[in-house]
Amino acid sequence: MTDGKRRKILAASSGGGHWEQLMAMRAAFDGSEVIFATTIPGLLKKYDIRDGLVLPDCSRDSITMSIRCFFSAFYIVLKHRPDVVISTGAAPGLFCLLAGKLTGKRTIWIDSVANVEKLSLSGKLAGHIATLWLTQWQHLSRPDGPHYAGAVL
Numbered sequence: 001m002t003d004g005k006r007r008k009i010l011a012a013s014s015g016g017g018h019w020e021q022l023m024a025m026r027a028a029f030d031g032s033e034v035i036f037a038t039t040i041p042g043l044l045k046k047y048d049i050r051d052g053l054v055l056p057d058c059s060r061d062s063i064t065m066s067i068r069c070f071f072s073a074f075y076i077v078l079k080h081r082p083d084v085v086i087s088t089g090a091a092p093g094l095f096c097l098l099a100g101k102l103t104g105k106r107t108i109w110i111d112s113v114a115n116v117e118k119l120s121l122s123g124k125l126a127g128h129i130a131t132l133w134l135t136q137w138q139h140l141s142r143p144d145g146p147h148y149a150g151a152v153l
Helices: 017-024 041-046 063-080 091-102 121-126
Strands: 008-013 033-038 084-089 106-110 132-135
Touching (some): 033 041, 084 091, 091 106, 091 121
Parallel strands (some): 008 084, 084 106, 106 132
16 A cells, blocks of 8 residues: 555455465465454464454355355454455355445455366356456456466465
């Protein structure tokens, strides 16, 4: 940021491979204030993240948990006021992006490297939300997005 203030980033994802890809990008956040959020509390401890946040896990199969996760994501964005929201997926990360978009923040979606044949459902939806919409597979990129800038893993 040009005013000398450190950029605040909310980096959110589900557990598992989504989280591993987010952690592989940690060095890219150097110099920024980063708030990590995931769905599995043990992952925060594993990566020595002391002030991380836990989101309720959800999927398209559970409307109740999805609603709970969205409101939790919205609360996190309102409370922490990040400049940028970034996610590698899945639904909990998408809800953080949506909350960021609704509050005027820059949003970045990086679809999982596991989605070789096509974008994930969350990845497709992210195309309508993300300021920057990325895929990790060049053959899935399109001129209007998602764009390809390399792979995390």
